[in-house]
């Protein structure tokens with residue numbers, strides 16, 4: 001059973017990386033929209049907190065009610081948003097919250113520039129697990145990754161078990177922004193993604209990462225070469 005699951009995970013991972021998954025190919029074909037800059041954003045959190053629904057609300061403006069279908073492995077959607085005069089493409093990775101898919105999702109953390117970490121305001125365990133998610137993020141994600149904490153399902157007032165202030169307190173402890181969202185009503189969903197797009201665009205404008213990192217890597221590799229072989233420097 002374990003072997004079957006591992007090989008399924010490996011093949012899913014490979015499909016997504018190669019772009020051979022039918023869904024991935026379809027989406028790639030449908031999103032040749034013009035953009036100035038592109039960022040990768042990942043949705044994280046326990047299973048059934050509403051990651052897929054939040055993404056569908058943002059992408060299509062609809063709510064996926066009805067039967068819950070857990071995400072298998074990882075999936076993605078693109079959306080281009082405007083930040084000032086720029087077209088910003090967000091490539092949003094929707095991860096499976098189930099424990100058995102963790103090894104697949106770990107591989108994607110390092111490429112993400114922003115992480116939206118969700119819990120369900122009606123399920124205490126999903127809130128308690130936020131600390132464990134943050135530990136995992138610390139281990140696998142880039143050091144300067146932008147993180148935002150979202151308390152989802154805020155429309156379910158009667159079932160609420162986590163107060164707004166508790167979410168706020170936890171976010172403050174970790175120094176990350178916080179808001180409550182509802183994929184059902186759409187509350188704050190646009191705002192969360194737009195805030196992320198704005199933050200990433202402003203960061204890129206003030207400290208363009210790619211060239212800096214490439215130059216830095218090049219210099220380091222050249223230094224190592226000269227140290228070992230008595231060359232320049």
Ligand SMILES: Nc1nc2c(ncn2[C@@H]2O[C@H](COP(=O)(O)OP(=O)(O)OP(=O)(O)O)[C@@H](O)[C@H]2O)c(=O)[nH]1
Nearest residue numbers: 047048049050051052053070071097153182183184
């Ligand atoms: N009332 C309400 N229900 C929601 C909301 N968001 C999601 N749901 C419901 O919660 C269930 C789980 O939603 P998903 O978006 O599939 O959860 P997920 O986090 O993607 O789950 P995994 O794929 O297993 O990681 C579904 O039955 C949704 O209809 C919300 O904001 N309000």
